[in-house]
Amino acid sequence: MGQSLHWGLIGASTIAREWVIGAIRAQAGNEVVGVLSTDARRGADFARAQDIASSYTDLGALLANPDIDAVYISTTNELHKPQTLAAAAAGKHVLCEKPLALSLADAREMLAACAGAGVVLATNHHLRNAGTHRKIRELIRGGAIGKPLFARVFHAVYLPPHLQGWRLHSPGAGGGVILDITCHDADTLRFLLDAEAVEAVALSQQAELASGELEDGVMAVLRFDSGVLAQLHDAFTVKHVGTGLEVQGTEGSVIARDVMTQRPAGEIVLRNASGETVVAVEHENLYVRALRAFNTAVAGQGQPAASGEDGVRSVAVALAVQQAARTGRRVSIQYQ
């Protein structure tokens, strides 16, 4: 693309450090010029370690920097909304982490603020960028499995010890496995199936990691408007299992292993009347692809990989699963 895009990081986070800073720097003309942390020392240490020129503790000061065109928001989840509203008011484009917000109304407000300010709002649903998921979508759209009937998502993982904090113990920060992982499943299924989830049932578990009202495991079933039933299994507590996804149709099934991951990895098998075929996949760093699409969107030449509207919709599904698990009732999913 080659345009110049200067970034401010809102949040001295693990995801920024492990994946997103590198993905920004992989885009021609993109630079990270500042980072915001609530803690001056942590911000300065982060900036030094990541070779970022400035660190800030005041959001207004970061947003007042005229050299910053776009922000990447990767703070804890309750902060995404006020930080997005402030960034939009300052005329900065926004790449925001999921879940966009803790309520549908808040997520919609973020979308409206960015639209009103004429800035791009994208959601960092990385899985849409995986070569595996893009290939599965292509297979389904091309009729390789006939009419999709069922999907199953295996997304139980072990939350690494360095991340065992707010996700497990802080409802106010939007903790819990449903907002963290089910939200990604929802976006991935919408992307693969070209369909919207319309109702949810769920049971959740609090095993050995989460506390208070937060769940560290969930099994849910979604019904899509296409008729597909999807089974989701998400957890923070399972050490010795892989991730995966299956879509079963009238003429065949796609069976994907090791695909619910941040890494460009995984395999896909297509099973139909002819037997089993391993499907070739071109892997690419998911975050690099997401940042490329973001650059294209800012240049007015395309859409982000996952838009603000996509982020609103995955929040809506996750909130419905959370409500279904908490009430034991079947929940109709509301998007407005």
Ligand code: NDP
């Ligand atoms: P972290 O816990 O690493 O960071 C969140 C905030 O916690 C930071 O903004 C920082 O506050 C504070 N923090 C970070 N490290 C420390 C520390 N050592 N001591 C005290 N406070 C600290 O969260 P993640 O990076 O895991 O997640 C951030 C966001 O990104 C969430 O919204 C999450 O849902 C999302 N996410 C998305 C992924 C994806 O692939 N799309 C993957 C992982 C997370 P401050 O900025 O004030 O310093």
